[in-house]
Amino acid sequence: MRAGADPEFAFDLPIPKGSSGEVFMRIQSTKQLQLPIVLRTPQELTANRSRRNLILGVYIGIMLVMALYNLFIFFSIRDKSYLYYVLYILSVTSTQLAFTGIGPFYLWPGNTWLSTSATVILTLCTATLGFEFARQFIHTRRHTPLLHRIGPVFYILFAGCIFLQQSGQAVIAYQMAQGLSGISALYVLAMAFLAWRRGSRQAFFFLMAWSAFLIGVVVFVVKDLGALPYNDLTTYTMPIGSAIECVLLSFGLADRINILRREKEQSQAEALRISLENERIIREQNAMLEVKVTERTVALQESNDHLKRTQTQLVNAEKMASLGQLTAGIAHEINNPVNFISSNIPPLRRDIGDVLEVLAEYRERGSKIDDPSLAELRAKEKSLDLDGSITELDAIIRSIEEGAGRTAEIVRGLRNFSRLDEDDLKLADLNEGIQSTLLVLAPQLKERVRIDLDLAALPAVECHPGKLNQVFMNILNNAVQAILGQQRSDEGRVQVCSRVVGDQVVISISDDGPGIPPSVIGKVFDPFFTTKDVGEGTGLGLSIAFSIVEKHHGKITVDSVPGAGAAFHVTLPLVQTNEARKRA
Numbered sequence: 001m002r003a004g005a006d007p008e009f010a011f012d013l014p015i016p017k018g019s020s021g022e023v024f025m026r027i028q029s030t031k032q033l034q035l036p037i038v039l040r041t042p043q044e045l046t047a048n049r050s051r052r053n054l055i056l057g058v059y060i061g062i063m064l065v066m067a068l069y070n071l072f073i074f075f076s077i078r079d080k081s082y083l084y085y086v087l088y089i090l091s092v093t094s095t096q097l098a099f100t101g102i103g104p105f106y107l108w109p110g111n112t113w114l115s116t117s118a119t120v121i122l123t124l125c126t127a128t129l130g131f132e133f134a135r136q137f138i139h140t141r142r143h144t145p146l147l148h149r150i151g152p153v154f155y156i157l158f159a160g161c162i163f164l165q166q167s168g169q170a171v172i173a174y175q176m177a178q179g180l181s182g183i184s185a186l187y188v189l190a191m192a193f194l195a196w197r198r199g200s201r202q203a204f205f206f207l208m209a210w211s212a213f214l215i216g217v218v219v220f221v222v223k224d225l226g227a228l229p230y231n232d233l234t235t236y237t238m239p240i241g242s243a244i245e246c247v248l249l250s251f252g253l254a255d256r257i258n259i260l261r262r263e264k265e266q267s268q269a270e271a272l273r274i275s276l277e278n279e280r281i282i283r284e285q286n287a288m289l290e291v292k293v294t295e296r297t298v299a300l301q302e303s304n305d306h307l308k309r310t311q312t313q314l315v316n317a318e319k320m321a322s323l324g325q326l327t328a329g330i331a332h333e334i335n336n337p338v339n340f341i342s343s344n345i346p347p348l349r350r351d352i353g354d355v356l357e358v359l360a361e362y363r364e365r366g367s368k369i370d371d372p373s374l375a376e377l378r379a380k381e382k383s384l385d386l387d388g389s390i391t392e393l394d395a396i397i398r399s400i401e402e403g404a405g406r407t408a409e410i411v412r413g414l415r416n417f418s419r420l421d422e423d424d425l426k427l428a429d430l431n432e433g434i435q436s437t438l439l440v441l442a443p444q445l446k447e448r449v450r451i452d453l454d455l456a457a458l459p460a461v462e463c464h465p466g467k468l469n470q471v472f473m474n475i476l477n478n479a480v481q482a483i484l485g486q487q488r489s490d491e492g493r494v495q496v497c498s499r500v501v502g503d504q505v506v507i508s509i510s511d512d513g514p515g516i517p518p519s520v521i522g523k524v525f526d527p528f529f530t531t532k533d534v535g536e537g538t539g540l541g542l543s544i545a546f547s548i549v550e551k552h553h554g555k556i557t558v559d560s561v562p563g564a565g566a567a568f569h570v571t572l573p574l575v576q577t578n579e580a581r582k583r584a
């Protein structure tokens with residue numbers, strides 16, 4: 001019969017004080033037993049039990065505090081390592097309590113199945129949880145991938161062991177569990193060691209903690225083998241080892257919080273860097289988009305301007321074409337009568353000459369005849385001033401001749417001007433183009449503008465003569481309008497000058513009008529730029545002139561002295577290049 005309700009097996013010896021006797025004990029167990037037998041007085045027994053209760057109480061306290069602390073952390077940061085650790089602590093504590101006999105006695109009193117199975121099941125449970133914790137805690141998958149993969153083999157062996165135990169092979173199962181615990185402890189040690197060598201800071205804590213526990217186990221086993229004495233330290237070496245292990249692991253886990261925080265900070269910094277990078281990329285893309293939008297807008301604006309210019313050119317060309325047709329028609333109609341006049345002048349002069357010769361003979365012979373009937377004729381001859389008329393006749397014929405010549409000249413000019421709708425490049429005399437343009441402009445001059453021509457002999461220029469006439473017309477028209485717009489007493493002057501410079505022809509048209517202010521001069525070739533009143537100017541004359549000259553591969557420039565006039569210079573190549581031929 002046990003002496004007192006206590007997990008320890010203590011019996012009163014039925015031997016009276018001062019006598020001797022023999023005591024027999026029959027012991028049955030499913031696992032190996034170490035049976036140190038000690039004789040103690042009741043006082044010693046009580047003191048011993050108090051010490052044991054104190055040590056185990058402290059142990060349970062430490063383990064529970066560790067478990068609760070880490071459980072709390074698990075709920076805070078939701079890291080699985082902490083949960084495995086809490087379960088591991090509970091399992092280790094239960095195993096230790098089972099080993100010391102506390103478990104069967106207090107936690108599952110009278111439960112034979114648990115009393116016999118607990119040590120094996122709890123040992124394997126602890127090993128499994130220790131495994132899982134180690135895998136999570138020291139990242140075995142990353143640091144020791146090969147050993148990590150072996151892990152499940154142990155689980156199969158653990159399951160086999162429990163199966164053996166449950167199928168009545170308790171002794172074999174117990175021995176197998178012991179063996180497996182030893183091997184798995186070394187396996188975990190090896191993983192921790194390798195991970196530590198490969199730079200895992202956590203593995204260091206694990207290694208220290210695990211070593212503390214293993215030292216406890218070794219001391220316990222060595223004591224059981226009789227190499228160490230039975231005392232409180234050797235008896236409770238396993239709980240002490242596991243308590244130290246758990247405390248050290250808690251340090252490791254606390255350190256893990258730092259690592260997690262650092263990782264979090266790093267990932268936040270990385271996320272920040274990525275978002276800044278994204279922002280930068282978006283900003284760059286925006287800038288690029290803006291540039292593209294600007295480019296497109298400019299291109300759109302250009303094509304819009306081009307469209308407007310082309311439209312106006314078409315309208316203008318149409319206008320010029322009808323003007324051309326009109327002038328060509330008029331020129332043709334006038335040409336025939338003028339030809340009659342011109343061609344009839346020489347026979348008229350000859351016939352009148354003949355008539356005058358005969359008349360002179362008649363007068364000569366008549367003066368010698370004294371006939372009163374002739375006196376009347378002589379009086380009439382005198383009153384008509386026949387001599388004056390005869391002298392005048394020559395002047396009249398000369399003036400008819402000159403008039404007819406001038407008319408023929410005008411007709412030629414008009415025909416020249418009307419060559420507007422020719423598509424092909426032609427060899428043309430630009431001086432002629434200038435003169436015929438001036439002819440059309442002449443009515444506008446109103447005796448207030450004088451045209452000075454300083455035309456050098458020009459070789460034929462390969463061009464669209466009609467289009468160049470339009471250029472001269474637009475520039476001359478502006479010059480005349482500029483002068484007419486002035487309040488001046490004297491006559492305005494427009495000078496037209498043509499020169500050959502190298503393989504180019506330069507036509508300069510200058511006036512002594514008001515000139516162009518510097519703020520305006522840069523814009524005069526812009527389409528729709530005008531300083532004239534609505535209805536007076538469209539702002540297209542010079543822009544059309546510009547594009548015509550450009551198509552001839554030439555250039556047009558302007559210079560002006562405000563208050564003293566403006567000068568436009570049109571430079572054209574004598575011969576067009578193939579490319580210019582295509583463009584023109």
Ligand code: ADP
Pocket residue numbers: 474478479482511513514515516520524525529530531532536537538539540541542543565566
């Ligand atoms: P528009 O004559 O219809 O105004 P242009 O393109 O021919 O259009 O001319 C643009 C502007 O250039 C004129 O409005 C005028 O201000 C200026 N300009 C052109 N030629 C002269 C000139 N000879 N003297 C002064 N200003 C001129």
